[in-house]
Amino acid sequence: xxxxxxxxxxxxxxxxxxxxxxxxxxxxxxxxxxxxxxxxxxxxxxxxxxxxxxxxxxxxxxxxxxxxxxxxxxxxxxxxxxxxxxxxxxxxxxxxxxxxxxxxxxxxxxxxxxxxxxxxxxxxxxxxxxxxxxxxxxxxxxxxxxxxxxxxxxxxxxxxxxxxxxxxxxxxxxxxxxxxxxxxxxxxxxxxxxxxxxxxxxxxxxxxxxxxxxxxxxxxxxxxxxxxxxxxxxxxxxxxxxxxxxxxxxxxxxxxxxxxxxxxxxxxxxxxxxxxxxxxxxxxxxxxxxxxxxxxxxxxxxxxxxxxxxxxxxxxxxxxxxxxxxxxxxxxxxxxxxxxxxxxxxxxxxxxxxxxxxxx
Numbered sequence: 001x002x003x004x005x006x007x008x009x010x011x012x013x014x015x016x017x018x019x020x021x022x023x024x025x026x027x028x029x030x031x032x033x034x035x036x037x038x039x040x041x042x043x044x045x046x047x048x049x050x051x052x053x054x055x056x057x058x059x060x061x062x063x064x065x066x067x068x069x070x071x072x073x074x075x076x077x078x079x080x081x082x083x084x085x086x087x088x089x090x091x092x093x094x095x096x097x098x099x100x101x102x103x104x105x106x107x108x109x110x111x112x113x114x115x116x117x118x119x120x121x122x123x124x125x126x127x128x129x130x131x132x133x134x135x136x137x138x139x140x141x142x143x144x145x146x147x148x149x150x151x152x153x154x155x156x157x158x159x160x161x162x163x164x165x166x167x168x169x170x171x172x173x174x175x176x177x178x179x180x181x182x183x184x185x186x187x188x189x190x191x192x193x194x195x196x197x198x199x200x201x202x203x204x205x206x207x208x209x210x211x212x213x214x215x216x217x218x219x220x221x222x223x224x225x226x227x228x229x230x231x232x233x234x235x236x237x238x239x240x241x242x243x244x245x246x247x248x249x250x251x252x253x254x255x256x257x258x259x260x261x262x263x264x265x266x267x268x269x270x271x272x273x274x275x276x277x278x279x280x281x282x283x284x285x286x287x288x289x290x291x292x293x294x295x296x297x298x299x300x301x302x303x304x305x306x307x308x309x310x311x312x313x314x315x316x317x318x319x320x321x322x323x324x325x326x327x328x329x330x331x332x333x334x335x336x337x338x339x340x341x342x343x344x345x346x347x348x349x350x351x352x353x354x355x356x357x358x359x360x
Contacts, residue, residue, distance in 0.1 A: 001116045003109070007048040007097040008041055009088035010034075010069065011081045011136055015054070018183045023103055025059075026188060028195045033182065034102045038067040044109050047094050052084030080157045081136060082148050089145035096125075101136035103182050105191055111178045114171050115139040123147070124168035129176045135159040137179060177356060185338040193308025193326035193357045202235075203296040203358035204288055206305025206324070210317030215344070216300050219312055219329070223298070226351040232360050235294035237287050238301070296358045308357045312344060327353055 012034055016023040024034040031039075041049060051069040053060055054077065064071040072091065074083045085099055096119055098112060115125045116139065125139035136159075144166070151162045173179075182188050197203040209216050220236060227234045285306055288297040299305045308326035313319040315332055321339055328334065329344045342349045354360075 001096070001119045002045075003098070003116065004045040004047060005094065005096075006046060006116065006139070007050065007088070007092040007094045008044070008046040008069075009085060009092075009097050009099040009140075010037060010041065010049070010051045010102055011084045011099055012051060012060075012102040013054045013074070013081055013084060015080075019185065019188070023182060023188075026182070028105055028192060029198075033105050035063060035067075036105050037100065037102050037107070038063060038069070040107075040109055041069075041100075042067050046098075048092055050088045050092065052088050054078075054084075076152060079152055082152060082157055082159055082162070085140065085159070086145050086148035086152065089140055089142050089148070092142060094142070096139050096141055098139050099136055101181075104137070104179055105182060106180050106194070107137065107178045111173055111175075112137060112139075114173060118169055118171050120169075122169050123166040124163055126163060126168050126170050127173045127179075128170045129173050129179045132179075133160065133163075133170070134173070134179050135163065137173070180356075186340045189326050189339055190308075190353075190356065193324075194359060196307045197357060197359055202289060202291070202294065203360065204285065204299060204306055205296065205354055205357055206299045206301060206307075206309040207312065208300075208302055208305050208309050208320055208325075209312040209314075210302070210320050212302075214312050214314050214316060216312060219344075219347075219350070220298055220300055222347045223350055223354065226347055227296075227354060230351070230355065232355070232358075233293060233295045235288070235291035235297040237284050237291070237297060237299045295360055296354070298354075310350065310353065314344060326357055 012024055025032045028036060049069040050072050051060065051064045052072045054074045056071060056073050061071060072084070072087050075087060076083050081101070089097055098115065100107065112127070115127060118125050119139055121141070123141045123144055127134040127137045147162055147166055156162065180191065182191050207216050207220055224234050284299050284301060288299060291297055307324035309320070309324045311320040311325045311328045313328060313330040313332070319328060319330065319334060321328060321336055325339060327340045327342065329342050329346065329350065331344045333341050
């Protein structure tokens with residue numbers, strides 16, 4: 001079975017209680033989360049596409065028309081995503097439908113191919129990733145409409161509870177990041193950081209702190225071996241406001257600089273370095289893009305880094321939590337719930353975050 005034989009149900013109810021605002025319209029690189037999914041869906045040859053929403057609006061109507069979806073409005077208000085599933089399954093012309101929630105911006109449709117391959121008449125082919133079921137990236141038989149209707153009539157709103165009562169199959173899907181849900185402002189920070197790296201030739205991560213002696217260098221020093229252990233070659237660019245000199249007084253390269261050469265390079269069998277004098281501070285991003293033989297680059301800087309940023313705090317100064325900050329590693333948890341927080345020595349967690357933010 002392929003996508004031309006099934007329908008698509010985009011589940012976009014729009015309650016967003018944990019986000020505090022309608023997450024369908026949250027922008028990633030200038031495009032709403034909902035539209036990102038519709039753009040991907042447009043490239044797939046589904047027999048029929050439906051946009052399942054709780055209430056209609058001009059904005060939703062415009063998107064449905066632009067991306068060639070039929071707009072389905074819930075017939076029962078406040079029933080959650082199950083009502084969108086029920087309604088879509090009831091009206092669709094195909095035997096199966098792929099249901100996908102609009103709050104997974106890293107999802108791509110090829111990920112769901114094993115679900116279609118497993119379709120054998122079973123009521124539901126349920127995605128599972130790293131042991132966690134994903135009912136809103138799953139394949140449903142049209143006969144599930146009746147099961148969902150019965151559940152809703154009895155006050156049941158949990159899709160998993162209905163699935164437990166019908167024949168279904170579990171199919172493991174990868175990668176796990178495809179199922180990353182943006183449910184909270186803290187989640188949004190992470191996915192915006194990931195999007196910032198999508199178009200870069202080499203992913204960049206900033207490690208920042210409000211004051212010196214917070215441990216940025218030590219943090220990076222401990223992080224590099226763990227990244228190397230998972231196959232990631234890491235370059236580092238350090239911002240230094242005090243100036244530097246990489247050569248030794250009296251060496252030939254030092255003498256060339258003293259004589260007035262603005263740039264000096266030294267090449268040896270084991271490597272090379274270039275020291276260049278500039279009239280103004282060089283861009284850390286430009287320097288990072290010149291590093292060779294690396295999969296990603298960590299920038300150590302207080303004020304000149306880029307999104308996404310891992311912020312460190314040990315009680316000195318005020319924690320840096322700006323719009324570029326993806327996560328806070330702290331010795332003292334803060335009351336700010338808009339950001340994911342971890343212990344400052346949780347290097348394994350930092351490794352996982354760097355991999356996610358870099359797309360590696």
